[in-house]
Amino acid sequence: MARTQGxxxxxxxxxxxxxxxxxxxEHGFAAVSMRQIASAVGLQAGALYNYTPDKQALLFSLMKEHMDDLLGDLSRLPSQDAPQARLExxxxxxxxxxxxxxxxxxxAYMELRNLTPENFRVIEGLRRDYEDALERILSDGVAAGSFEVADTKLATLAVIAMLTGVTTWYRPDGRLSVPEVQDLYWDMVRKSVSA
Amino acid sequence: MARTQGxxxxxxxxxxxxxxxxxxxEHGFAAVSMRQIASAVGLQAGALYNYTPDKQALLFSLMKEHMDDLLGDLSRLPSQDAPQARLExxxxxxxxxxxxxxxxxxxAYMELRNLTPENFRVIEGLRRDYEDALERILSDGVAAGSFEVADTKLATLAVIAMLTGVTTWYRPDGRLSVPEVQDLYWDMVRKSVSA
DNA sequence: GTCTATAAATCGATAGAC
DNA sequence: GTCTATCGATTTATAGAC
Structure with a gap:
């Protein structure tokens, strides 16, 4: 089956x-036009609609794939270790x-409000699944006496917020390598949930 | 001097x-029109331009005042206490x-990219001043032997990210009161920078 | 200070030729 | 699959009456 010319x-x-x-x-979903996207790819605006039914679906598709990747990779982490090792x-x-x-x-964080209600619920559910995975680690650690956390739900959100914040300042050509950043954050997280 | 009618x-x-x-x-700067703002106040769009030269200045004014309030209130905290008390x-x-x-x-966080370059520099400078205040506390604590922090700059950003994250989930009618939230976060922060 | 009216540009999305 | 052309709606901002 030969491809159509063009x-x-x-x-x-x-x-x-x-x-x-x-x-x-760079500019935000609402501030970007379909014409801008098309221009960046060397197309006219109308051609985009061969690939997405509309602008909203394009946003949702990006966010959905991102969350699926996140949860997919997460599921491949060792889950039989001790809580401390799983947390690390x-x-x-x-x-x-x-x-x-x-x-x-x-x-995935900034454009949640630009999703339609049903699309928002999907992404929010996946985000919740991710949070639950961390809360489970913390709960197991508390039950095992490895951690001392007064409120596992709050600690879950606190740890995720702390870690995700790294994207706001990290630069590949900066002072710290990724392993160094991992070491430094792990040290802080480890202590924050310790007895 | 009597006011003009209307x-x-x-x-x-x-x-x-x-x-x-x-x-x-609720919707993001780019997604909100001057007509929407005017309508919410019971005006026509044109009338807004008696109060702001343009939409950008309105955004900048909100962010600038916010940062000034933040730094103003911060400057009124006790600054002579021990590092641990200042951190708390x-x-x-x-x-x-x-x-x-x-x-x-x-x-103040989401709309940074919608500021003009010069307005961005102003807000970014104020944000940096705020971060520096926390880093100073951490550095003093390390020097005094009260804290054990491998990288004060990273720890500063980590703590601020963790704390600011509270705004994404806290609800006034929720499970926890503000003092309870403060206690829980302080416990985690205290431990995360401890020896 | 607020209104109506409008300029000038841009938006998302579609139709139809090729 | 991509193009040109366009519809209909909406945008920021301004002009001028009151």
Whole structure:
């Protein structure tokens, strides 16, 4: 089955998503026009609608794939270790994953309010699943006497907020390497939930 | 000097700022039109330009005032105490201040990219002043042997990120009171910088 | 100080040619 | 699959009456 002349299916789609990702992260979903996205890929605006039914679906698709990747990678972490080891794995994973895709992280947080209600519920549910995984580690650690945490739900949100904040300041050419950042954050998290 | 008929100077201005604040926080700066703001205050769009030269100045004004309030209140905290006491004051202050104005906090972080370059530099400088105040506390504590922090700059950003995250989940009618939240976060912060 | 009216530009999305 | 052209709505901001 030969491709139609001028067709770039399989390559144009991803390029559109990458351009949208970059532009949404830089200017915000509402501030970016379909014409801007098309221009960044070398297309006219109308051609975008061969790849997405509308602008909203493009945003949702980016966020959904991001959350699926996050939960997919998370599920591959060792889950039989002691709570302290699982917490360390979580901390190092969270930092590495988020530093690897700062634009997606930014969008997944900043553009929640630009999702339609039903799309919002989907993303919010996935986010909740992720939080629950960390809370489970903390609860197990408290039950085992490894951690001393007065409120596991609050501690979960506090740790995630602390770790995710790394994307706001980390620069690859900066003072610290990723492993150094992981070590420093792990040290703080470890102490914050210790007895 | 009698006021012109129909004039509401001194009351309309603040009402416009409050409406803009609420709408920006809910939908984002770029997604809110001057007509929406005017409508929320019972005006036509043109009337807004008696109070702000343009939409950008309205956003900047909200963010600038917020940062000035933050630094003003911060400067009134006791600064002669021991590092541990100063850190506790900072943590409790940060939480109380931010929970008291979640919409401004949200905007001051989310809409940075919608500021013009010169306006961005102003806000970024004030934010840096605030971070420096916390880093000073941590550095003093390390020098005094009260804290054990491997990297005071990273610890500063980590603590601020953790604390500011409270605005994303706290609800006044929720499970925890503000003092309870302050206690829980202070416990985690205290341990995270301890020896 | 607020209004109506409007300028000038841009928006998302669609239709139809190729 | 991409193009040109366009619809209809909306945008910021301004001009001028009152």
């Amino acid at each position: 067709s770039h299916a399989g390559i144009t789609g991803p390029r559109i998503r990458e351009a949208a990702l970059r532009l949404f992260a 794995s979580f901390v190092r994973f969270h930092i590495a994953f988020h530093l690897d895709r700062p634009e997606l992280v930014f969008i | 004039s509401h100077a001194g009351i309309t201005g603040p009402r416009i700022r409050e409406a803009a604040l609420r709408l920006f926080a 004051s900072f943590v409790r202050f940060h939480i109380a201040f931010h929970l008291d104005r979640p919409e401004l906090v949200f905007i």
